[in-house]
Amino acid sequence: MVIVKKFIQKTIHPWDLKPEEAIALQTKLARRVIRKSRFRPDGMMTVAGVDAGYRDDIAHAAVVVVDLKDLRTVEKAVAAKPVAFPYVPGMLSFREGPVILKALGKLKSPPDLLMIDGQGVAHPRRFGIASHIGLLTDIPSIGCAKTKLVGDYEEPHRSGGSTSYLTDGKETIGAVVRTRTDVKPVFVSIGHLMDLNDSIRAVIKSCCGYRLPEPIRRADHLSRKQIKTTKSAKFTKVI
DNA sequence: GCGACAG
């Protein structure tokens, strides 16, 4: 059990699980995911973009909190941790979850919404990393991935703002969103405490002319910057 | 056996 910070403080499960145990945990926790919006997403809210990167077996996570009304950055945080779990499709949260929670714990105040680079319920067991982080922090979350993990869909129209549904059998598990004309669409899905329509709206509303929503773009940039500085620091130390 | 497979 681990205690993170006030707003993230919850009873957390162990992360060093065997694949079989991890799958069982996902199936169990997936039942607790709430697919209804806790709050009406409005302009008066903050959205935290979350992303992670790697360098020499060290995972780096970055969080950038953006004010949805003017898309201005209000807070940032980074964290690093040795990787302790391999990348296995469908179990990404066991690899990135620990560092991400560490970075989130450094924020001064809890964001109103988490936008995570990866899937939410558009997952084999309906429990992708966005759902996992949202559930553990009890903060509404959305999954916004650059490629799909599971599901079928029809290509949305080429114009920006076009969407189509991502389905798995008869179930709708997410949406395919063309955030701008003639770019590859992104895969949006419910993370936790949000419904699909609000998730799509939040993603489109936070896009600033680029394919990815601003919170995630900034988290991406920050994470890369962080990895570069640690790389040069290591280099100068050796010399 | 073959293709699919978040980051």
Place this chain on the structure above:
DNA sequence: ATCTTGTCGC
């Protein structure tokens, strides 16, 4: 994810 050179287009 990360490693990499050039290249097409606004």
